[in-house]
Amino acid sequence: MDRPGAVAELTAELRRFVGDHTPGDTRWCVALSGGPDSLALTAVAAAVVPTTALIVDHRLQPGSGAVAAAARDQAIALGCVAAQVLCVDVGTAGGPEAAARSARYAALEQARGRQPVLLAHTLDDQAETVLLGLGRGSGARSIAGMRPYDPPWYRPFLGVRRSLTERACTELGLTPWRDPHNTDARFTRVRLRTEVLPLLEDVLGGGVAEALARTAAALQQDGDVLDLLAGEALDRARTGDGLAVTELAGLAPAVRRRAIRAWLLAAGARGLTAVQIHAVDALVTAWRGQGGVAVPGGPPRERLFAGRRGEQLILYREPV
Structure with a gap:
């Protein structure tokens, strides 16, 4: 044919x-x-x-x-x-x-x-x-x-x-x-x-483009499951205006970082990098009294920060 x-x-x-x-x-x-x-x-x-x-x-x-x-x-x-x-x-x-x-x-x-x-x-x-x-x-x-x-x-x-x-x-x-x-x-x-x-x-030996596309499709499917788990975890961690550190600390790192990313995006963050998400994650897993983490986004003439107050992750803004 x-x-x-x-x-x-x-x-x-x-x-x-x-x-x-x-x-x-x-x-x-x-x-x-x-x-x-x-x-x-x-x-x-x-x-x-x-x-x-x-x-x-x-x-x-x-x-x-x-x-x-x-x-x-x-x-x-x-x-x-x-x-x-x-x-x-x-x-x-x-x-x-x-x-x-x-x-x-x-x-x-x-x-x-x-x-x-x-x-x-x-x-x-x-x-x-x-x-x-x-x-x-x-x-x-x-x-x-x-x-x-x-x-x-x-x-x-x-x-x-x-x-x-x-x-x-x-x-x-x-x-x-x-x-x-x-x-x-x-x-x-x-x-x-x-x-x-x-x-x-x-x-x-050929087939690389197709293999890369298959990799992307597989990762999308895996990511959808992780995003679902992260969304459920984020709902459980919400306490008023912040997130409960004890709830986040018990999550698998991949789920916790996705929950943190979703939380930041919902607050107006844009163009987040892995470095910034890991820095916010460290407020949960490696807390040593460090200050807030600046993240891109927020209203004009203000900077958006994620910080820790006691057993809560919080968001706050400071003028530029």
Whole structure:
């Protein structure tokens, strides 16, 4: 039997994904950059349900407006019911890649209304994300990579290789945009894609990208169980405005740190690192009278701290 075409394979993948993780809407949005992955996703999505394309113009490269306009025209030609260009201002927090990502997701969140958003990340993207997490040493949550469904974000192509989206564009006669940043070795992810992963594939005899993606999926399942246990433990540890140290001290370290992380996030902390969570954990397990631990987040012109008062962990704020 002849192998099905790339478009047919991607369409079947999308339909399977929707069947398993229905966004719960008769319409959806798709984030379209104009590259082969998002262009292929837009093509198959528009053929399945009414789809609105959201094109983010980061305005970081000359001619970005023309690229966005071309992607908008392609979306309409592919059958999207609407296509909108979202112009954003990219900051500097966390470096250029993180800042662009933050600006992009904020724009998509604002523009989507109540509709879910399909993102065109592939298995290759997942493998790169796992390697980034390994390099940062920030724990299992980071190595677990991207979730296939994390409402309102849905990633139906996490199980397919990037080469399949390239083939689909060829079948459809589409000319994707080639982002020069995707070949710029100044960016960490580019070097992972062009140097590290090919070397690992060569040394380990292939199948590395798929193995990394399987690792991410397994860690997500394990993490879901730990998060459930941590949530139950957090409820038991609550005492007024704080947490009971004696309740936390009896928990397994992985559960306790997840409970602490959830507690800090609920208080407005953002961008927590493993170092900060371990420092707060030490207020429970290695208490020597040390002062509070500053954590990122909180209202403007104030710093958020986690501290210990007697047998309680507490949160407090101090002016900057």
